[in-house]
Amino acid sequence: MRTKAVLLSLAALLFVGLFAVGEAENVAVINGYPVITSDPATASDWYDTEAMYNLYSPLVYPSPEGGVRPHLATSWEAVGGDYTHWRFTLRQGVKFHSGYELTAEDVAFSMTRFITMARGNSGPLGQVTAVVVDRYTVDFLLDKPSAIFPDTLALFFPVEKNLVLANIKTPGNYGEYGDYGEDWLATHDAGTGPYMMTSHIPGQRLDAVRFIDYFEGWSDEGWGEDEVPIERLIFIMETDYTTLMTLMRSGTLDLEINGGWTLPQLEQIEADPNLGLASVWAQNVTVWMNTKLSPTDDEHFRKAILYAFDYEGIVGPWEAFGNGETGILLPNMPGYVPIEPQPRAQNLERARQELALSKYADNLSDVKVLFHFCGGLDFEEDVGLQLQADMAQLGVTVEVAGPPWPEYSAECSSPESTPNMTIFLFAPQAAPTHDYYTYSMFAPGGLGWIFEAHWYFDDPEIIQLLDATRAEPDPAARLALYEEVQPLIADHALAFYPYEKPTLFAHQAYIVGPSETIVFVGPSENMHMWRINLELKEALRGG
Amino acid sequence: MLTFIGKRLFQSLFVLFGLSLLIFFIARVMPGDPARAALGFLATENQVEQLREEMHLNDPFPVQYYYWLRNLLHGDLGRSSYTHRPVTMDLVQYIPATFELILFATLISAVVGQVTGVLAGFFRNSWFDGLSRLVSYLGIATPSFVVAIFLLFIFSQVLKLAPGVGRLPIMMTPPPTITGFMTLDSLLAGRPDLALTALKHMVLPAISLAVIHIAQEGRITRTSIVENMQKDYITVHKVHGIRTPRLLFKYLLKPSIIPTVTVMGLDFAFLMSNAFLVEIVYMWPGFSRYAVTAMLNKDLNAIVAVVLVIGLTFAMVNLLVDIIIMGLDPTVRLRRGGG
Numbered sequence: 001m002r003t004k005a006v007l008l009s010l011a012a013l014l015f016v017g018l019f020a021v022g023e024a025e026n027v028a029v030i031n032g033y034p035v036i037t038s039d040p041a042t043a044s045d046w047y048d049t050e051a052m053y054n055l056y057s058p059l060v061y062p063s064p065e066g067g068v069r070p071h072l073a074t075s076w077e078a079v080g081g082d083y084t085h086w087r088f089t090l091r092q093g094v095k096f097h098s099g100y101e102l103t104a105e106d107v108a109f110s111m112t113r114f115i116t117m118a119r120g121n122s123g124p125l126g127q128v129t130a131v132v133v134d135r136y137t138v139d140f141l142l143d144k145p146s147a148i149f150p151d152t153l154a155l156f157f158p159v160e161k162n163l164v165l166a167n168i169k170t171p172g173n174y175g176e177y178g179d180y181g182e183d184w185l186a187t188h189d190a191g192t193g194p195y196m197m198t199s200h201i202p203g204q205r206l207d208a209v210r211f212i213d214y215f216e217g218w219s220d221e222g223w224g225e226d227e228v229p230i231e232r233l234i235f236i237m238e239t240d241y242t243t244l245m246t247l248m249r250s251g252t253l254d255l256e257i258n259g260g261w262t263l264p265q266l267e268q269i270e271a272d273p274n275l276g277l278a279s280v281w282a283q284n285v286t287v288w289m290n291t292k293l294s295p296t297d298d299e300h301f302r303k304a305i306l307y308a309f310d311y312e313g314i315v316g317p318w319e320a321f322g323n324g325e326t327g328i329l330l331p332n333m334p335g336y337v338p339i340e341p342q343p344r345a346q347n348l349e350r351a352r353q354e355l356a357l358s359k360y361a362d363n364l365s366d367v368k369v370l371f372h373f374c375g376g377l378d379f380e381e382d383v384g385l386q387l388q389a390d391m392a393q394l395g396v397t398v399e400v401a402g403p404p405w406p407e408y409s410a411e412c413s414s415p416e417s418t419p420n421m422t423i424f425l426f427a428p429q430a431a432p433t434h435d436y437y438t439y440s441m442f443a444p445g446g447l448g449w450i451f452e453a454h455w456y457f458d459d460p461e462i463i464q465l466l467d468a469t470r471a472e473p474d475p476a477a478r479l480a481l482y483e484e485v486q487p488l489i490a491d492h493a494l495a496f497y498p499y500e501k502p503t504l505f506a507h508q509a510y511i512v513g514p515s516e517t518i519v520f521v522g523p524s525e526n527m528h529m530w531r532i533n534l535e536l537k538e539a540l541r542g543g
Numbered sequence: 544m545l546t547f548i549g550k551r552l553f554q555s556l557f558v559l560f561g562l563s564l565l566i567f568f569i570a571r572v573m574p575g576d577p578a579r580a581a582l583g584f585l586a587t588e589n590q591v592e593q594l595r596e597e598m599h600l601n602d603p604f605p606v607q608y609y610y611w612l613r614n615l616l617h618g619d620l621g622r623s624s625y626t627h628r629p630v631t632m633d634l635v636q637y638i639p640a641t642f643e644l645i646l647f648a649t650l651i652s653a654v655v656g657q658v659t660g661v662l663a664g665f666f667r668n669s670w671f672d673g674l675s676r677l678v679s680y681l682g683i684a685t686p687s688f689v690v691a692i693f694l695l696f697i698f699s700q701v702l703k704l705a706p707g708v709g710r711l712p713i714m715m716t717p718p719p720t721i722t723g724f725m726t727l728d729s730l731l732a733g734r735p736d737l738a739l740t741a742l743k744h745m746v747l748p749a750i751s752l753a754v755i756h757i758a759q760e761g762r763i764t765r766t767s768i769v770e771n772m773q774k775d776y777i778t779v780h781k782v783h784g785i786r787t788p789r790l791l792f793k794y795l796l797k798p799s800i801i802p803t804v805t806v807m808g809l810d811f812a813f814l815m816s817n818a819f820l821v822e823i824v825y826m827w828p829g830f831s832r833y834a835v836t837a838m839l840n841k842d843l844n845a846i847v848a849v850v851l852v853i854g855l856t857f858a859m860v861n862l863l864v865d866i867i868i869m870g871l872d873p874t875v876r877l878r879r880g881g882g
Contacts, residue, residue: 029713037627044583123587173597186627201636202626203836204828234713240823242692243708246700252713406575406841413576430585448588449579 024537026231028254028511028527031238031247036202039185040110040157042119046429049121049155049522050257051206051235056157056191057215059088059107060150062520066334066434067475068151072102072158072192076150078473083145090136094215096160097189097196104138109161111140113180121155124430124440147473151432154520160190194528195233206235216528227512227531241265248275251541254511254532257525259503266321269506274540276509277321280517280524282502283427284326284437287371287383288453288495290422292415295367300358302493303340305369305421307351308390311344314383315499326500328486329437330428333519335479339490339497348393355394364395370419372411375402380423383498387421415455422453425501429521434482439466442489454494462488510537544869548862555858559851563615566850567608575841581624598624598843611847621844625836630848633833638852639723640710641822641829645814648749652756653807657800659757660764664799665791667769675761682758688820691751695824698747706744708826715740748825752818756810760803767799801871808864812857816849 035051037043043052052058061071072091079085094102108130114122127143142149164181167188172179181190189197192215195208210231212218218229236253238244245265247253249272261269269275289296289305296302315323325331327339341347360367371387373380384400391398398421403411411417430436430447440446443466444457457463465485472478513530516523523529578594579586599607614621620630663675699707710725711717717725718732726745729737771777772795780790819831830849837845869875 025714027714036625039627042627044585118590118593119582119586121583121585123585123590182627201828202628236713236826238708238823238826240826243695243824243826246695246707250700250707252707403574405839406573406580409579410575447585450584 024510024534024541026228026532026534027234028230028232028530028532029234029236029247029252030255030257030527031236031244031253032257032525035200035206035235035237037186038189038197038200038206039182040120040159040191041114041117041122041180042182042186044120046427046521047237047258049429050525052155052157053193053522053526054195054208054233054528055189055193055197056159057094057193059153059156059158062154062431062433062518062523064516064518066479066519067432068154072107073153078147079139083147083149083471083473084142086140086142086149087133088138088140088150090138091215092136094192095213096163096192097211098160098163099213100160100162102158102160102192103135104132106161107138107158108132109164110158111138111156113159113164113177114156116174116177117180117182121430124152125149125156145471147471148432148435148469148478151435154431154523157191157193159185163190194526204237206233206237208233208235214528218528222515223531224512224533226533226535228534230527230530230532233527248506248508251508253508255505255507255530257503257505259505261504261506263317263321266504274509276507276511278505278507278514279322279502280505280514281428281519281521282322282326282330282332282500283425284330285379285383285423285498285501286426286495287387287421287423287498288418289493290415290418290420291454291456291492291494293418293420295358295360295369296420298358298360299493300354301360304351304354304358304394304396305387305391306493306496307341307347307354308394309387309496309498310346310390311341311498312346314386318499318501321504322502323499326497328441328489328497329434329482330500330519333428333433333437335434335482337483337486339486340493346390348390351394355396367396369396369398369421371398371400371421371423372408372419373400373402373423374408375404377402377425379501380425383423384421386498409450412450412453418453418455422450424450424453426451427503427521428519431520433520434479435469438482438485438489439469442466442485442494456492456494459488459492508537508540510534510540544866547869548866551858551862551865555855555862558858559854562854563612563847563851564608566847567611568604570841570843570846571604571607573841577624577841577843580841581627611844620848623837623842623845625840625842625845630844633845634830634848634852635723637828637830637833640725640827641815641818641831643724643726644745644748644822644827644829645752645811645818647745648752648756648814649807649811651749652753652760652810655753656757656760657764657803660761660803661768661791661796661799663761664765664768664772665795667765667772672765675765679758679762682754685754686820687751687755687818688824690754691748691821691824694747694751705747706740707747708824710744710827711737711741712744748821748827751821751824752814756807756814759810760806763806764799764803767802768795771795771799797871801868804867804871805864808860809857812853812860815856816853 032047032050035047037048038051038055040052040056043049057072059073060068063069072094073088074091076086076088079087090104096102111128111130115128129141131139133139167184168178168181169183170178174180186202187200194211194214196211198207198209200206210229241260244253244256269277289302291297325344329336355361371384373384381402388398388400411419412422441451443463446452462485465481469478469481472481510533511530512533514524515529518524578591578598578600582590582594595601599610623630623633626633659675663672666672695707698705718728718734718737721728721731725741726738729741780794816831816834818829819835822829822832834849837849
């Protein structure tokens with residue numbers, strides 16, 4: 001009798017135990033850098049952009065081929081022949097998270113707000129006037145011609161006009177529009193994106209849930225049988241990778257999209273069968289050479305630096321994780337042209353030849369090159385120290401220093417204050433990406449500051465070609481222009497590119513994606529392009 | 544007593560004014576462009592210049608300070624160029640998280656430090672004294688963030704005895720914010736389970752912060768106990784046959800903890816500004832991290848505000864320490880006319 005009771009109890013416990021294991025929760029905890037504002041008019045850093053692509057939809061969407069494709073706008077055309085007047089036709093039936101339909105009124109209001117507030121990513125657009133043509137058509141009138149205007153709208157995310165107007169604070173900086181809803185939108189969303197914000201503590205955490213009525217739908221085509229849309233997103237914003245590694249291995253963190261892992265951490269992740277790495281976009285490690293400061297004002301001296309640098313030495317163990325050759329464009333961008341030195345290796349003999357041709361050939365021992373990096377970034381310092389060792393073989397002194405970011409970035413405000421060499425990491429964060437890496441970095445009307453710390457605008461042929469890229473409406477012909485201009489720029493040795501640095505997204509094995517690899521910060525971090533395998537999660541984590 | 548407190552508060556106002564003046568000018572001469580930092584990488588020069596005008600950055604320093612002081616008197620500390628929110632809103636969000644943590648850390652360091660110090664002093668040159676000395680030196684020599692990483696790895700990842708990071712588990716919805724203290728807000732929301740979870744989350748970061756202070760306070764208490772044990776009145780009490788517990792608690796402890804209380808006060812204020820590495824390791828959304836982020840991003844309004852808060856904390860804690868010492872030491876009470 002007693003044995004029977006014990007057996008029955010055990011059976012009951014087993015029964016309860018079996019059914020007590022709940023289904024794996026359909027949620028993804030994602031770490032990125034701090035999302036400070038979720039207002040599309042003020043969002044500027046790439047981390048903000050990652051949030052934008054989840055909460056909002058841009059008018060046009062970046063494509064893997066490098067251009068843009070229809071999204072909220074189904075088509076567009078230049079009216080007249082001078083590219084100052086663009087007409088966009090909107091998709092019908094697109095719903096905001098509130099349930100209201102997106103119309104030309106919302107798009108025109110959002111553009112006016114974007115331009116008036118003059119913050120965030122509005123700079124590259126110039127002055128734009130928006131005019132409603134009809135419910136689904138909107139015109140944009142530009143202050144100067146731009147054949148690439150549609151591409152620049154990949155960072156334009158329309159907001160719901162009435163919702164924003166209902167939440168403006170007065171008085172504010174914008175007259176009758178008060179604060180233009182800036183305070184409210186920093187912690188709320190008024191978008192059409194695949195996820196709806198449920199809460200946002202700036203710089204700490206952003207919670208969102210799936211928007212069932214998202215206009216692109218949630219088709220299972222192309223996905224595995226057990227791969228379902230992620231229902232809930234929790235963005236956390238942490239920077240300590242020791243802690244993040246702990247979270248990753250314990251299964252608390254599902255996806256990390258900032259990619260600041262150290263080499264040993266990457267090796268651990270790669271060796272762990274429950275974890276994976278995804279590479280979407282890379283960053284271009286760029287070392288500008290100030291052409292207005294001695295001795296980097298001499299082209300041969302700059303070329304000597306190009307050939308003296310030990311590219312293989314600096315990449316070393318990182319090669320296994322995708323670090324490798326790069327140039328003016330990133331190698332995975334259409335139209336990439338390899339630049340000198342080719343093959344990608346140190347060539348001290350050639351460096352000596354170039355040095356002998358420079359005006360500093362006779363007094364090399366008096367020459368000093370100042371190399372500055374952003375204080376705290378070890379990989380940048382490594383490049384400086386590598387160069388220091390390489391140039392020492394040629395009898396040239398390189399001084400390496402790492403002032404803190406505010407000081408470092410302020411140095412680059414003029415040719416006089418910029419050191420001989422400055423190193424930056426440029427992620428593809430401005431649309432269109434080809435323009436960002438070419439016109440914005442080498443034309444007199446480019447982004448200036450840290451983006452053009454070479455200060456060289458003296459070659460009329462380059463300027464003419466760069467202007468032509470912005471005037472060329474045909475994407476294929478424009479791509480040919482980008483291909484043509486790269487060797488010309490490279491010939492002046494304005495920068496050297498130690499390597500490209502992939503941003504590796506670490507993820508749990510049950511997180512699958514992205515469905516498309518788009519070389520641009522944000523679009524592939526749209527969680528509509530990712531799925532979760534709940535069966536696998538349950539098997540690995542037990543619910 | 545009230546006169547004394549009033550006088551000290553009045554003095555504190557002058558200290559804070561001087562501090563604000565100093566930090567206001569230091570923040571502005573630091574290299575870097577706050578307008579550029581606020582607008583991000585893709586802003587045009589025109590946009591940057593427009594914001595400089597809006598922030599009065601092109602005006603002379605005294606004019607900038609006038610605007611800042613005028614707004615301060617209206618309760619406006621300005622807008623953070625990093626978070627794009629009013630600085631007061633940021634402070635309300637971040638201060639309670641750190642305050643709650645360092646209160647807990649101070650409690651741990653006070654209890655453990657004092658008990659260790661008293662026992663080590665009372666049983667001078669015993670094995671316990673030797674062991675506590677060794678552990679103290681180790682505690683003083685080990686930076687808090689190293690302790691933090693070690694504790695996180697051992698107790699959270701390997702042994703799974705304590706929760707890892709944050710104020711609550713990531714999946715858990717926090718209670719409505721009333722005081723900003725997670726434990727208190729949970730209780731006010733009728734969720735003792737949540738309060739207990741929040742308390743568990745505080746254990747490892749609080750111990751990480753407390754270790755160095757346990758060591759310091761333990762050593763100071765020990766020295767003080769040893770010193771007081773050699774005083775004549777203790778010898779007299781011993782001769783009169785007063786039992787050890789009574790001797791310890793009634794006659795020895797009170798005068799011996801006075802130096803420790805002073806140090807504890809300073810430690811508390813010190814933690815307010817120096818907890819950032821532990822806050823980073825434990826993903827603690829606190830004031831100390833906010834302060835460092837403000838510095839790194841040249842967030843002028845936030846920098847001045849955090850320095851003022853730290854200054855205010857030092858002033859208030861010192862006042863509190865003085866009041867406690869007046870309670871503990873009658874000679875101080877008499878000297879300051881506290882009655």
